[in-house]
Amino acid sequence: MKSKILILIGILAFYSCQNKNESSNIVKTIIQDTLSKTVGGTANLNDAPPRDDKAVELIRTQLNILLEKDLPAMTKADRFFYYQAFDLNNDSKNEYFVGFSNSYFCGSGGCSGYILNNDGSLINRFSVTEFPILIATSSTENFSDLIIQSGNEFHLIKMKNGKYPSNPSVQEIWKGVRPKESAKVLDITDKKFEKYSF
Structure with missing residues (x-):
């Protein structure tokens, strides 16, 4: 769980250093939302959808x-x-x-x-x-x-x-x-x- 949080923080830090354009702001918002849900214990990171081929x-x-x-x-x-x-x-x-x-x-x-x-x-x-x-x-x-x-x-x-x-x-x-x-x-x-x- 700690490693997932650290990865998310790393991605957030990377995108916060980038130029502010629309796509990076969307990614940043998604990362912030996922991070807040993970820290708050409301994200279910283990329930990824199965590959549907x-x-x-x-x-x-x-x-x-x-x-x-x-x-x-x-x-x-x-x-x-x-x-x-x-x-x-x-x-x-x-x-x-x-x-x-x-x-x-x-x-x-x-x-x-x-x-x-x-x-x-x-x-x-x-x-x-x-x-x-x-x-x-x-x-x-x-x-x-x-x-x-x-x-x-x-x-x-x-x-x-x-x-x-x-x-x-x-x-x-x-x-x-x-x-x-x-x-x-x-x-x-x-x-x-x-x-x-x-």
Whole structure:
């Protein structure tokens, strides 16, 4: 909180030293108002609006459909997701990996997640998945193979008849070490991913 106040004071000081023109006066007024609300304890600096882009809205809509029966049992804290876009089939359109990190979707074996097409339609649902998901350099049926950790082992997940298998833990075990050249998606433990509500 102190650092936010110091930043606001610094910005106010910077603009007070500038030439007095209309735009700097507007900025100065906004900064002064925000500063007074922050000092007075009436500003809510933690409640920034979520990014409202097409992908987030598409995913929200699809999750509300896919989880329609689950929604009554879920708490507000359960209704958050992470996503990352990645073009799995080299068609210049991203697919969306959707993951969760709460107790409703995660257990001792890992978490559930989804892969959605660019139009929001479902490609796959996963269970017992540990993030991140690795994108292999190989492909099957024109879709990248995936390497998913489940049960402390890496499993090779290949597309079959237009779907990836939903339970990685029963798929072929990846032989060898974790491939360093693979792209990672949903690396939610090492990177700061924004959470979105649905």
